[in-house]
Amino acid sequence: MTTFSEIAPLLxxxxxxxxSWAYGNSGTRFKVFGTPGTPRTPEEKIADAATVHRFTGLAxxxxxxxxxxxxxxxxxxRRYAEDLGIALGTVNSNTFQxxxxxxxxxxxxxxxxxQKAIDHHLACIDVMDQTGSRDLKIWLAEGSNYPGxxxxxxxxxxxxxxLQTIYDRIGDDQRxxxxxxxxxxxxxxxxxxDWGTSYVQVAALGERAMVCLxxxxxxxxxNIEFIVAQLLRLGKLGSFDFNSRFYADDDLIVxxxxxxxxxxxxxxxxxxxxxxxxxxVAFMLDQxxxxxxxxxxxxxxxxxVQEMTARALLLDRDALTQAQEDGDVLLxxxxxxxxxxxxxxxxxxxxxxxxxxxxxxxxxxxxxxxQEQIEADRVGGTQAGWN
Ligand code: LRH
Ligand code: MN
Ligand code: MN
Numbered sequence: 001m002t003t004f005s006e007i008a009p010l011l012x013x014x015x016x017x018x019x020s021w022a023y024g025n026s027g028t029r030f031k032v033f034g035t036p037g038t039p040r041t042p043e044e045k046i047a048d049a050a051t052v053h054r055f056t057g058l059a060x061x062x063x064x065x066x067x068x069x070x071x072x073x074x075x076x077x078r079r080y081a082e083d084l085g086i087a088l089g090t091v092n093s094n095t096f097q098x099x100x101x102x103x104x105x106x107x108x109x110x111x112x113x114x115q116k117a118i119d120h121h122l123a124c125i126d127v128m129d130q131t132g133s134r135d136l137k138i139w140l141a142e143g144s145n146y147p148g149x150x151x152x153x154x155x156x157x158x159x160x161x162x163l164q165t166i167y168d169r170i171g172d173d174q175r176x177x178x179x180x181x182x183x184x185x186x187x188x189x190x191x192x193x194d195w196g197t198s199y200v201q202v203a204a205l206g207e208r209a210m211v212c213l214x215x216x217x218x219x220x221x222x223n224i225e226f227i228v229a230q231l232l233r234l235g236k237l238g239s240f241d242f243n244s245r246f247y248a249d250d251d252l253i254v255x256x257x258x259x260x261x262x263x264x265x266x267x268x269x270x271x272x273x274x275x276x277x278x279x280x281v282a283f284m285l286d287q288x289x290x291x292x293x294x295x296x297x298x299x300x301x302x303x304x305v306q307e308m309t310a311r312a313l314l315l316d317r318d319a320l321t322q323a324q325e326d327g328d329v330l331l332x333x334x335x336x337x338x339x340x341x342x343x344x345x346x347x348x349x350x351x352x353x354x355x356x357x358x359x360x361x362x363x364x365x366x367x368x369x370x371q372e373q374i375e376a377d378r379v380g381g382t383q384a385g386w387n
Pocket of ligand 1: 021214249
């Protein structure tokens with residue numbers, strides 16, 4: 001049996017990056033609901049992200065999305081974040097809201113448009129240089145809606161060429177992470193639809209190019225933990241975008257739709273060394289809160305990741321290996337499920353108190369008055385920019 005005190009040191013270093021866009025208003029293509037207290041500026045998003053960290057101790061950095069978080073002075077934004085106790089993290093590019101990119105960006109047949117998309121990524125790297133960010137995360141909304149519409153193969157070639165130009169500008173301490181998604185907004189073919197395509201593209205670039213796995217970007221029924229195992233095995237799992245889904249890319253609170261799947265993914269992370277101090281895997285959230293309050297929504301997500309990480313680390317790996325080698329199917333499954341069903345909430349509450357964190361971060365936030373304050377202070381919030 002593995003005990004909670006044995007796994008506590010591994011929990012110590014856990015860091016979950018939150019997305020700036022989670023604090024803005026979002027919705028579906030039918031309606032974006034305004035929420036009182038929504039940030040009006042990148043600074044206010046960062047203040048909210050810092051609040052999540054203050055109550056949980058789990059979220060020491062916030063990801064930016066350019067141009068949603070465009071400011072004149074990124075070095076000043078960095079100082080602002082650091083004064084609040086957090087860092088600026090991954091920089092996400094955006095080539096999905098410009099008319100020029102209707103038929104493609106990095107894959108477009110028109111060299112001028114490809115260059116425009118490349119230049120946007122180079123500008124993102126300039127931002128990273130000022131914010132001190134390590135990762136440039138690229139998700140491409142590129143593809144086609146009808147068979148015959150596009151030369152899928154030619155687009156792969158142009159994609160490789162464009163990515164190479166961007167990668168050549170990535171600094172020695174920086175990385176390029178390429179996120180895949182099987183459909184949407186394109187409905188017939190997508191240029192980076194799966195981990196294999198992302199892997200092929202980043203492997204051709206070099207060591208500092210990695211794959212980003214967004215848990216909401218697979219067909220229903222996909223064994224995501226297998227992909228995690230494979231990418232860790234290949235040394236190419238750069239980062240996660242965690243969220244959960246019932247149907248498509250629902251971007252719901254992590255662990256809400258399928259806690260067992262989150263557990264299975266985190267078991268493979270443990271198996272592959274992703275929680276070790278020398279691991280480079282970035283754990284991020286990618287969520288949109290359509291109807292719930294955003295800060296408590298993020299608090300719930302990071303706590304869910306922590307709780308499920310603890311349960312994954314409690315898996316008695318030696319006993320499991322023995323049962324697997326003995327071919328004892330039912331015992332192996334029982335050992336696995338025992339860890340999943342372990343209730344770690346009391347242990348985690350005590351663990352937090354030992355670290356001067358609130359035993360129940362959600363309750364502490366709701367009682368802190370922060371929510372009432374931002375609802376009173378902030379009038380006319382900006383949209384996250386997503387819909
Ligand atoms: C695309 C995506 C990608 C974007 C984010 C807003 O569905 O997951 O990571 O940057 O949503
Ligand atoms: Mn994502
Ligand atoms: Mn997504």
